[in-house]
Amino acid sequence: MSKPLVKIRNLHIEGRADEEWLPIINGVDLDLYPGRVLGLIGESGAGKSTLGLAAMGFTRDGCRISSGTVEFGGVNLLTLTRGQRRSLLGKRIAYVAQSAAASFNPAHKILSQHTEAPVYHGVMTKAESEADGMELYRRLRLPDPDQIGFRYPHQVSGGQLQRAMTAMAMSCRPDLIIFDEPTTALDVTTQIEVLASIRDIVEQFGTAAIYITHDLAVVAQMADDIKVLLRGDEVEQADTRTMLSHPTEDYTKSLWAVRSFERTEKAPAPADETPVIRVDNITAAYGKSADVLHQVSFNIHRGRTVAVVGESGSGKSTVARSIMGLLPPKKGRILSNGQALPASYKQRSKEQLRQVQMIYQMADTALNPRVRIKDIIGRPVEFYMGLKGAEKERRVEQLLEQIELDPAQYMQRRPPELSGGQKQRIGIARALAAEPEFIICDEVTSALDQLVAEGILRLLARLQDELGLAFMFITHDLATVRAIADEVVVMKEGVVVEAGPKGEMFTPPHHPYTDLLLSSVPEMDPDWLTRVLADRGVDNIGDAAMARMDNR
Amino acid sequence: MIGSLLRGSLIAVVLYVVAISLPVLSEGGLSGWWQAANEVRLLKWAYWIAIVIAVAMAASWVFRELLRRTMPEFIAKPMRQAPLTAAFGIMIILAYIVVAVGAPVIAPFGEAEIFEKINVLPGGDAELGGDPDHFLGTDQIGRDITSRLIYGARNTVGIAFLTTVLSFILGVTLGFLAATLGGWIDQLFSRSIDVLMAIPQLIFALLLMTIASEWSYRSGISLTWFMIFIIAVLDSTRVFRLARAVGLNIVVMDYIEAAKVRGETLIHIVFREILPNAVAPLLAEFGLRFCFVFLTIASLSFLGIGIQPPLADWGTMVRDLSQFINFAAYDPLTAALPLMAAGAIALLTVAVNFVVDWMLQNTSGLKE
Numbered sequence: 001m002s003k004p005l006v007k008i009r010n011l012h013i014e015g016r017a018d019e020e021w022l023p024i025i026n027g028v029d030l031d032l033y034p035g036r037v038l039g040l041i042g043e044s045g046a047g048k049s050t051l052g053l054a055a056m057g058f059t060r061d062g063c064r065i066s067s068g069t070v071e072f073g074g075v076n077l078l079t080l081t082r083g084q085r086r087s088l089l090g091k092r093i094a095y096v097a098q099s100a101a102a103s104f105n106p107a108h109k110i111l112s113q114h115t116e117a118p119v120y121h122g123v124m125t126k127a128e129s130e131a132d133g134m135e136l137y138r139r140l141r142l143p144d145p146d147q148i149g150f151r152y153p154h155q156v157s158g159g160q161l162q163r164a165m166t167a168m169a170m171s172c173r174p175d176l177i178i179f180d181e182p183t184t185a186l187d188v189t190t191q192i193e194v195l196a197s198i199r200d201i202v203e204q205f206g207t208a209a210i211y212i213t214h215d216l217a218v219v220a221q222m223a224d225d226i227k228v229l230l231r232g233d234e235v236e237q238a239d240t241r242t243m244l245s246h247p248t249e250d251y252t253k254s255l256w257a258v259r260s261f262e263r264t265e266k267a268p269a270p271a272d273e274t275p276v277i278r279v280d281n282i283t284a285a286y287g288k289s290a291d292v293l294h295q296v297s298f299n300i301h302r303g304r305t306v307a308v309v310g311e312s313g314s315g316k317s318t319v320a321r322s323i324m325g326l327l328p329p330k331k332g333r334i335l336s337n338g339q340a341l342p343a344s345y346k347q348r349s350k351e352q353l354r355q356v357q358m359i360y361q362m363a364d365t366a367l368n369p370r371v372r373i374k375d376i377i378g379r380p381v382e383f384y385m386g387l388k389g390a391e392k393e394r395r396v397e398q399l400l401e402q403i404e405l406d407p408a409q410y411m412q413r414r415p416p417e418l419s420g421g422q423k424q425r426i427g428i429a430r431a432l433a434a435e436p437e438f439i440i441c442d443e444v445t446s447a448l449d450q451l452v453a454e455g456i457l458r459l460l461a462r463l464q465d466e467l468g469l470a471f472m473f474i475t476h477d478l479a480t481v482r483a484i485a486d487e488v489v490v491m492k493e494g495v496v497v498e499a500g501p502k503g504e505m506f507t508p509p510h511h512p513y514t515d516l517l518l519s520s521v522p523e524m525d526p527d528w529l530t531r532v533l534a535d536r537g538v539d540n541i542g543d544a545a546m547a548r549m550d551n552r
Numbered sequence: 553m554i555g556s557l558l559r560g561s562l563i564a565v566v567l568y569v570v571a572i573s574l575p576v577l578s579e580g581g582l583s584g585w586w587q588a589a590n591e592v593r594l595l596k597w598a599y600w601i602a603i604v605i606a607v608a609m610a611a612s613w614v615f616r617e618l619l620r621r622t623m624p625e626f627i628a629k630p631m632r633q634a635p636l637t638a639a640f641g642i643m644i645i646l647a648y649i650v651v652a653v654g655a656p657v658i659a660p661f662g663e664a665e666i667f668e669k670i671n672v673l674p675g676g677d678a679e680l681g682g683d684p685d686h687f688l689g690t691d692q693i694g695r696d697i698t699s700r701l702i703y704g705a706r707n708t709v710g711i712a713f714l715t716t717v718l719s720f721i722l723g724v725t726l727g728f729l730a731a732t733l734g735g736w737i738d739q740l741f742s743r744s745i746d747v748l749m750a751i752p753q754l755i756f757a758l759l760l761m762t763i764a765s766e767w768s769y770r771s772g773i774s775l776t777w778f779m780i781f782i783i784a785v786l787d788s789t790r791v792f793r794l795a796r797a798v799g800l801n802i803v804v805m806d807y808i809e810a811a812k813v814r815g816e817t818l819i820h821i822v823f824r825e826i827l828p829n830a831v832a833p834l835l836a837e838f839g840l841r842f843c844f845v846f847l848t849i850a851s852l853s854f855l856g857i858g859i860q861p862p863l864a865d866w867g868t869m870v871r872d873l874s875q876f877i878n879f880a881a882y883d884p885l886t887a888a889l890p891l892m893a894a895g896a897i898a899l900l901t902v903a904v905n906f907v908v909d910w911m912l913q914n915t916s917g918l919k920e
Contacts, residue, residue: 324813345813353815366806370828380814430810 003074005175005208006032006055011068013050013059013232024050024063026232034175035206039223039240041213041255043449044420046229052178052212056093057085073175090117094169098181100161104153110161111149114168123172136167139204140197159190163197170201177202178210183218187311187476188520195221195522196533214449216255217522220244221529228252240526254451256524261454261483263461265502268487269301274338276302276438276470277323277356282332284322292318293494295332300438303464305471307485307502309478309517315494316474320440323472324358336438354384357431361443363423367415373400373426374411380433399429403459421452428459438470445480457483478521482506490514562609565602612640634910641906648900652706659699660685664862670694674885688889691872700864701892707859708866709900711780712846718784719845720838723791728822728830730792731799732808742796745789753786754851760786761857775860783848787841794837798830832911839908843901850897866893 008030014021025047032038032055040048053059057070057077070077072093077085094117097103105113115129124132130149137145140163153161162182169177182198183191199222202209211222219226219240226243228235228251236249247253269275277300284293293315300306308316321327323334325345334341336355342348360366367376377396381387387395397407403425415423424444431439441460445453461484463469475481481488481502488505490498490513498511510518519532616639619631631639651658661667672689673681674697682689688697730738748756764778802808803826811825852858853867861868873890880887 326809326813345815348815350815353813358810358813360806360810362806366810368805368807368825368829370831371824383814383816434814 002033004031005034005073006030006210007069007071008051008055009069009071011051011054011070012066013047013054013063014066015063021064021066024232025054027068028229028232028234030055030227032176032208032210034208036225037202037209037211037223039211039213039219039226040229041216041219041226042229042235043214043451045231047232048212048214048229049180051229052180052210053095055176055178055210056089056095058089087121090174091121091123091172092175094172094174094177096162096165096169096177096179096182099185100165100182101153101158101185103165104161106153109150109152110156110164114149114164114171117168118171121172129171133167133171136170136201137164139201140164140167141193142167157190159186159194162186162194166194166198166201170205170207173205174207176208176210178212180212181214184213184215188478188522189311189516191218191522192520192529192532195529198222199529215522216450217524217528220524220526221522228255244524244526261457263484266304266486268501269304273301275299275335276337277472278335278338279319279323280333280335282319282322282329282334284318284327284329286327291330291494293322293329296491296494296496297332298489298496298499300470300472302437302470303468304486305464305473305484306487306489307473307475307481308489308491309475309481310491311476311517313493314491316491317442318494319491320358320442320472320474323440324356350384354434355436356438356440357434357436358440358442359424359427359431359444362447363420363427364415366427367423367430369415371414372411373413373415373418376415376426377429377433380430384434395433399433402432402463403429405429419452420448421455424448424452424456425459428456428463432463432467436469438472440472440474442474443476444473446475446477453480454483460484478518490517562602562605565598565605568598608640609636612636612643615639615643630914633914637906638910641903641910644899644903645907648705648709648903651702652709655703655706659696659702661696661699663699663703663864665695665699667694667696673883674889675883688892689886697869697873697889700869701866701896703864704866704869704893705896707863708846708849708853708897711776711859712842712849715780715784715787715849716838716842716845718780719788719841720791720834722784723788724795724827724830724834725822726788727792727795728799728826729818730796731803732818732821732826738796741792745792748786749789754848757782757786757848757852758855758857761852765857775857776863779849779852779858783845783852787845787848791837791841794833795830798833799826802826802829836908836912839904839911843904846897846901866897869893 008028010027010029011025012023012027013025015024016022028047028051030038030051040052042048050060050063054065054070055072057072057080059065065078068078072088077088080088104110111130111133114133115124115126118124118129118132119126123129133149134145137148142148142160142163148156148160148164156164166177166179166182179198183194186194195218201207211219213219213222223240225237225239227237228243228249230251235251236243236247238248243252244256247256279296279298282293282296283291285291296315296319298306308319310316318327322329325334325341325343325348328343334343336352341352341356345353374393374396377399378392381392381395381399385395396411400407400410405422405425410418410422410426415426418426427444444460445456448456457480460471464471471484473480473484485502487501488499489496490505490511492513498505498514505514506518508515519536522528525531613636616631616634616636619639620628623631634642655663667686667690669683669686670690670692672683672686674687674689675682678684686696686698688701690696691700726741730741760782761775761779764782765775767773768775768778808821808825811821816825849858850865850867850870853865854871856868856871858867859865870890870893873893876886876889877891878887
């Protein structure tokens with residue numbers, strides 16, 4: 001084999017936290033050969049982004065490389081001066097960030113940002129680079145490649161922007177590109193086209209790449225080799241197929257097993273049972289703008305989970321806001337146990353408010369960072385149940401035990417001292433404290449790592465069995481749907497396109513949109529992307545497929 | 553920013569002194585240097601400035617070490633990371649508090665005690681028109697200047713503190729209400745505040761104080777209370793703006809929404825959910841506002857309508873003693889009298905700003 005392009009030896013990186021340096025990466029080795037794609041996976045905090053950036057000889061603010069070497073093409077990047085390193089970055093090493101929307105400068109047109117690096121490094125003239133940009137856009141299958149570069153970043157969609165960013169990284173034909181979670185912020189239907197075009201262009205130019213992600217199914221499609229990280233240590237590395245079929249370490253096996261959690265579907269509720277929540281022909285709009293919900297109706301029965309799926313902008317969160325009374329519907333009503341609820345939360349009684357609780361997507365913003373855990377959970381206990389003093393304290397302890405956190409350890413802490421999964425559990429406890437019949441779970445697992453997310457799903461399932469709760473589960477992740485739902489409601493552009501028991505939803509025939517959604521979810525099989533592309537054709541994925549469906 | 557300015561000027565002064573001293577030192581040794589230093593005027597000043605800064609730095613270093621070693625952990629821990637400037641600021645503020653609280657004990661004479669000898673010159677040398685009992689001399693109606701400087705700390709700082717607290721209670725409450733309720737209430741509050749801010753603050757304060765002096769005369773309530781209220785209202789406009797801006801960023805959080813749909817009252821949302829998250833920027837602003845209020849009171853007093861005699865106040869003292877500055881050519885100490893009150897104001901302002909800088913850096917990660 002040829003010499004490695006990137007050779008990292010015994011790398012230690014430390015981060016500064018509260019007066020001392022804590023290790024982030026503990027002596028990791030990494031070899032990347034020209035033209036290969038290495039997938040870095042691990043939970044958040046595993047150090048995958050830090051390692052990816054270190055391959056460029058760069059560390060984030062507040063971090064330092066304490067020992068080790070990072071060689072790129074035989075040169076130790078760590079001993080170079082800033083100027084020398086700058087001549088490599090952008091030219092021979094490029095970086096694609098997670099959020100293209102945040103990484104593009106909104107004040108400049110896409111193509112003029114594209115030409116910046118080649119002109120700076122003297123690789124091409126501006127005119128050459130512009131022509132080359134259009135060529136790259138064509139290869140990345142962006143619509144209207146000759147014109148799209150003259151738009152501003154906010155004028156193109158998220159998936160297109162991420163591809164434009166990949167084109168920008170390609171502008172100097174680098175030897176190495178680092179992709180840091182490039183599709184994490186995208187919907188499944190958009191993700192697939194970005195994956196296809198990234199894989200395509202990396203193959204065409206024989207570029208070596210480091211692909212950082214927490215999504216195993218995605219990395220299975222993209223990488224030749226996979227390296228698994230856990231808290232700054234390497235767990236194992238192997239080529240993709242071996243890694244998927246024969247993981248050796250227990251940690252890797254547990255990662256692989258996450259997607260297997262599946263609950264058996266409950267029998268549908270008897271037809272004459274009054275649903276806990278009935279959404280009856282709701283039409284809603286924000287302010288005076290166009291309607292975002294069109295005559296949405298569905299029922300949620302006691303002890304059942306209804307998953308509402310659809311991509312961003314499909315109106316699934318808006319339905320939740322209408323049920324909560326935060327967005328009073330223009331037409332239609334919400335019924336709780338057969339009784340109509342007032343449209344706005346301001347007119348609802350304390351008892352009506354208590355019955356409908358919500359768990360939020362971002363536990364970071366859902367919990368007041370300055371309030372102690374015992375007060376966060378204690379407040380609804382006191383507010384709704386009227387418990388005080390020792391009684392209240394006992395109830396909070398009981399709730400913490402229910403969500404599997406040790407009361408002695410967590411009562412006095414504040415949210416910033418907890419991990420993401422623990423915060424989400426506190427969010428669940430706060431909802432439970434009101435002793436509701438119905439809880440809305442708004443993307444509760446999408447910000448979490450898969451292992452942690454699975455723990456949350458199991459907890460919710462257990463609580464449902466114990467307390468007979470009804471859940472409305474908003475999600476865009478079909479693996480989650482498969483794991484927890486009894487019934488599924490598919491939404492698109494504010495309309496319910498399909499609804500029914502879970503078993504029916506995962507067996508054809510489908511509404512074409514459901515079909516598109518289902519077939520866009522990456523699977524662990526490394527041949528999945530190739531197969532989908534062969535089945536549907538390269539021009540029938542993502543935005544293009546959506547457009548085709550609308551025309552039909 | 554101020555820290556680096558200080559460091560820069562200190563280095564410049566030291567370099568200057570060294571550059572001038574070297575040739576003198578090589579000729580006449582230490583005694584020759586001392587003599588030369590006293591002859592060359594500029595060098596003398598540089599020499600004194602260097603000594604003052606060095607002493608201040610040494611004192612704040614000792615003070616910081618003292619806090620680090622003797623204080624309980626919750627004070628010692630932040631002090632381990634605190635820069636010297638912050639320690640200096642805290643030290644000065646503490647000193648002012650001690651002087652303000654203990655004024656009756658520390659001051660040699662009463663605040664309004666009048667002696668027979670008027671216009672006694674400072675220095676305490678009887679041959680030059682001084683008096684050993686009154687080291688800084690007496691003013692034009694025979695009050696001891698040292699005592700009045702000490703009592704001034706009590707009045708000026710105490711009143712400024714009260715005014716700032718009042719303006720924060722007012723501004724923060726209204727600002728958070730505007731941020732939470734939005735709509736026409738926000739418009740009403742914000743536009744009213746705009747109207748108040750459109751009029752130059754000092755001139756507006758002068759106008760209102762003139763009106764208030766008539767009210768004070770009729771009602772018998774001390775003009776000082778009117779002044780506290782007027783400055784608090786005028787200054788709360790700035791606090792309102794900050795509180796509203798900070799509040800707007802907090803009310804969009806999900807935990808506020810969660811509190812709303814739980815059915816919480818407005819008071820709970822404003823004081824239990826929003827306020828704890830806004831403490832850091834508000835505290836930093838408090839430090840700055842305190843300085844501005846302090847200066848406004850001093851300026852009003854200087855103009856003659858602030859704190860009224862016989863209460864001692866630094867602003868009034870600057871005005872009363874201002875004519876002494878004409879003696880600068882004959883007696884520097886006499887000329888420095890009005891500057892002492894001004895210096896007391898300046899020192900506290902600098903100290904408060906050092907502490908605020910440090911707090912801002914801690915809370916927002918603001919770099920120099």
